[in-house]
Amino acid sequence: MALQAASLLPCAFSLHKEGKSCATLKDSSLFGTTLSCNLKSIFTPAVAGNKELTKKVAVVPIRAQTAATTPAITQSTSGQKKTLRKGNVIITGASSGLGLATAKAIGESGEWHVIMACRDFLKAEKAAKSVGIPKENYTVMHLDLASLESVRQFVDTFRRSGRPLDALVCNAAVYLPTAKEPTFTADGFELSVGTNHLGHFLLSRLLLDDLKQSDYPQKRLIIVGSITGNTNTLAGNVPPKANLGDLRGLSGGLNSLNCSPMIDGGEFDGAKAYKDSKVCNMLTMQEFHRRFHEETEIAFASLYPGCIAETGLFRNHIPLFRALFPPFQKYITKGYVSEAEAGKRLAQVVRDPSLGKSGVYWSWNSTSSSFENQLSKEASDGEKARKLWEVSEKLVGLA
Numbered sequence: 001m002a003l004q005a006a007s008l009l010p011c012a013f014s015l016h017k018e019g020k021s022c023a024t025l026k027d028s029s030l031f032g033t034t035l036s037c038n039l040k041s042i043f044t045p046a047v048a049g050n051k052e053l054t055k056k057v058a059v060v061p062i063r064a065q066t067a068a069t070t071p072a073i074t075q076s077t078s079g080q081k082k083t084l085r086k087g088n089v090i091i092t093g094a095s096s097g098l099g100l101a102t103a104k105a106i107g108e109s110g111e112w113h114v115i116m117a118c119r120d121f122l123k124a125e126k127a128a129k130s131v132g133i134p135k136e137n138y139t140v141m142h143l144d145l146a147s148l149e150s151v152r153q154f155v156d157t158f159r160r161s162g163r164p165l166d167a168l169v170c171n172a173a174v175y176l177p178t179a180k181e182p183t184f185t186a187d188g189f190e191l192s193v194g195t196n197h198l199g200h201f202l203l204s205r206l207l208l209d210d211l212k213q214s215d216y217p218q219k220r221l222i223i224v225g226s227i228t229g230n231t232n233t234l235a236g237n238v239p240p241k242a243n244l245g246d247l248r249g250l251s252g253g254l255n256s257l258n259c260s261p262m263i264d265g266g267e268f269d270g271a272k273a274y275k276d277s278k279v280c281n282m283l284t285m286q287e288f289h290r291r292f293h294e295e296t297e298i299a300f301a302s303l304y305p306g307c308i309a310e311t312g313l314f315r316n317h318i319p320l321f322r323a324l325f326p327p328f329q330k331y332i333t334k335g336y337v338s339e340a341e342a343g344k345r346l347a348q349v350v351r352d353p354s355l356g357k358s359g360v361y362w363s364w365n366s367t368s369s370s371f372e373n374q375l376s377k378e379a380s381d382g383e384k385a386r387k388l389w390e391v392s393e394k395l396v397g398l399a
């Protein structure tokens with residue numbers, strides 16, 4: 001990440017490579033923040049492992065079929081599994097942005113069936129049609145991550161469909177940077193953490209059993225993270241910074257009644273709540289890896305797909321931000337990626353044999369090569385991941 005961030009440094013910033021390393025960004029009403037940071041300290045902790053992966057997972061021939069019912073497995077003479085069916089992937093929030101672009105990249109191949117898990121059924125159907133995913137390659141299923149009941153219903157509906165589950169992509173998110181007051185999920189959790197983390201936590205915990213049962217050669221559970229939750233990067237140092245503290249707000253239920261709506265117990269801040277939720281996403285992926293990878297052979301992964309500056313994620317930001325954010329990312333930070341490119345990147349994490357390593361936070365360099373990135377201290381804190389897991393289990397009714 002450090003390398004990536006360093007290569008993205010805006011030329012307009014005052015940057016001294018030697019002596020006092022310091023980049024100062026003047027306050028900008030466009031981006032609503034003043035950032036004065038010591039680049040050396042930001043970049044030093046992160047060592048970008050910008051290298052091609054060496055571990056190759058056995059590539060297994062997959063022949064497309066139109067129906068995905070009972071899997072047909074045969075054993076080859078070499079002892080390798082062969083499957084004759086399509087893979088099945090659930091993608092949450094596939095009605096726009098990254099989720100839709102990923103559904104398109106995967107759904108048009110003919111080798112996968114995409115279950116688009118979306119809160120707005122009609123919007124998702126129209127979106128799938130508008131990007132031209134062949135209708136035999138996708139199914140829209142209703143899922144509102146801001147309701148634990150809806151998550152449970154979704155899992156039931158999916159199981160009734162009779163499809164095996166080979167990959168799950170936790171992609172949906174809300175970002176509420178201009179909210180003055182918190183809003184809440186059906187279960188009374190602050191909306192960003194409730195949707196982005198707790199809804200996905202319950203979903204992935206319930207669907208773990210389904211993934212375990214899959215006979216597909218590569219089983220994957222992917223939780224989308226972000227650079228802005230990682231304080232070992234320049235982007236992650238733009239205030240307000242992610243910080244889960246001792247999880248006292250989360251332990252209290254994030255409901256603003258007898259506790260704070262923020263994970264760390266502080267005052268409500270919509271932008272921080274989103275970044276905190278991304279830290280939760282990245283910690284959850286690692287805790288899944290620690291608890292289940294060896295036993296299940298499922299690969300757990302997270303990623304930062306690049307700055308997809310034109311998606312619906314910024315729908316609640318002020319219009320001036322929405323107008324200037326894409327050129328800022330394209331020409332100043334050079335962190336911009338199109339939805340289509342980001343969708344291809346996430347699709348790689350779903351199905352590319354070379355990205356099958358578990359416990360990895362993937363990123364891409366400027367030539368679109370993937371590399372195993374380094375998470376911030378907090379986003380890789382094993383003890384915090386364990387505590388987050390236990391508190392989240394209680395909140396979603398699993399413990």
Ligand code: NDP
Pocket residue numbers: 092093094095096097098099117118119120123143144145146147170171172173174195224225226227278304305306307308309310311312313314
């Ligand atoms: P979008 O707003 O385009 O996509 C978010 C999706 O989440 C939408 O389909 C939305 O549904 C869905 N969603 C929101 N709330 C719920 C809910 N309660 N239940 C079910 N689905 C819901 O944003 P992006 O494509 O940018 O974001 C996708 C992921 O990428 C997020 O995890 C985000 O954190 C991550 N990301 C984005 C970056 C960027 O630069 N844009 C950078 C790094 C990571 P609907 O269409 O109905 O609104």
Ligand code: PMR
Pocket residue numbers: 005008009025028030031032033035175177226227228229234235238271274275306307308333335
């Ligand atoms: Mg950021 C290396 C530079 C870099 C990158 C890759 C991003 C990505 N951002 C960078 C730098 C900066 N941003 C700088 C220097 C500033 C101050 C001017 C800045 C500001 C900024 C704002 C106000 N950036 C933002 C916002 C948002 O509201 C977005 C956000 O934080 O959403 C949570 C955002 C983002 N910047 C990114 C990315 C990927 C985002 C989008 C969201 C996300 O993390 O999912």
